[in-house]
Amino acid sequence: MASEVLARFEGVSKRYGVREGLHGFSLELPQGQAVGLLGLNGAGKTTALKLLAGLLVPTAGRVEVLGQRPREARAHIAFLAESDGLYPWLTPADGERMMKGLYPDFRPGRYKELLAFLEVPARPIKTLSKGQQGRLRLALALAREAKLYLLDEPLAGIDLISRDRILRALVQEWRAEATVVLSTHEVAEAEGIFDRAVFLKEGKLILDAQAEDLRSQGKSVVDMFKEVLA
Numbered sequence: 001m002a003s004e005v006l007a008r009f010e011g012v013s014k015r016y017g018v019r020e021g022l023h024g025f026s027l028e029l030p031q032g033q034a035v036g037l038l039g040l041n042g043a044g045k046t047t048a049l050k051l052l053a054g055l056l057v058p059t060a061g062r063v064e065v066l067g068q069r070p071r072e073a074r075a076h077i078a079f080l081a082e083s084d085g086l087y088p089w090l091t092p093a094d095g096e097r098m099m100k101g102l103y104p105d106f107r108p109g110r111y112k113e114l115l116a117f118l119e120v121p122a123r124p125i126k127t128l129s130k131g132q133q134g135r136l137r138l139a140l141a142l143a144r145e146a147k148l149y150l151l152d153e154p155l156a157g158i159d160l161i162s163r164d165r166i167l168r169a170l171v172q173e174w175r176a177e178a179t180v181v182l183s184t185h186e187v188a189e190a191e192g193i194f195d196r197a198v199f200l201k202e203g204k205l206i207l208d209a210q211a212e213d214l215r216s217q218g219k220s221v222v223d224m225f226k227e228v229l230a
């Protein structure tokens, strides 16, 4: 259940030269919440996730995770970037050794279960399909016992049939008490999965909706998205 604040943005803007990735963005993320970060291409989703991961620093405002600057809290943050390159000869077993060395919260038993659930072949990366590589990256990130999982379009490249099954398991079973922020522009995917949907447009927060409020109004996430974009 949602409880104390795990992370927050306070009036955050992030500029890239003349372009602005995020503008005057404020949001509180409680512990134990599954949040869908939704928006069209270029809305600011990756910028928001990278700020939370401590990979970007705000131009204005403040970002906090566990009451600290994100870089200081990074031992508790699992970040799955949109397109990380993995070493071509690395196998899932090598991935385990690498992650164990880097992160004390990496759980080999959980990793094994994730590899089986995600049907990742035990072969070097360079011999895996794009979708299989995506599944391996997801298993590596979720096998950590983090307090905050930041997943940037984690299902890109994974076939449509598997996406729903994976997303449901991710949010309902694998995260335990942690907070998950998952970005997607496939808004329909967020239906019935997340506790909360946060909509971004042109770097600004345009709607922050609790799933139960949407349900009580008889609205779907897709309806809401169309409404706020109109």
Ligand SMILES: Nc1ncnc2c1ncn2[C@@H]1O[C@H](COP(=O)(O)OP(=O)(O)OP(=O)(O)O)[C@@H](O)[C@H]1O
Binding pocket: 016, 017, 019, 020, 021, 022, 039, 040, 041, 042, 043, 044, 045, 046, 047, 048, 185
């Ligand atoms: N390194 C950069 N340099 C210049 N502009 C950038 C940079 N990164 C992002 N932007 C701009 O900031 C805005 C937000 O980009 P961001 O990557 O956060 O969007 P997004 O919602 O994740 O999009 P997508 O769904 O396409 O991944 C866009 O206008 C983008 O062009």
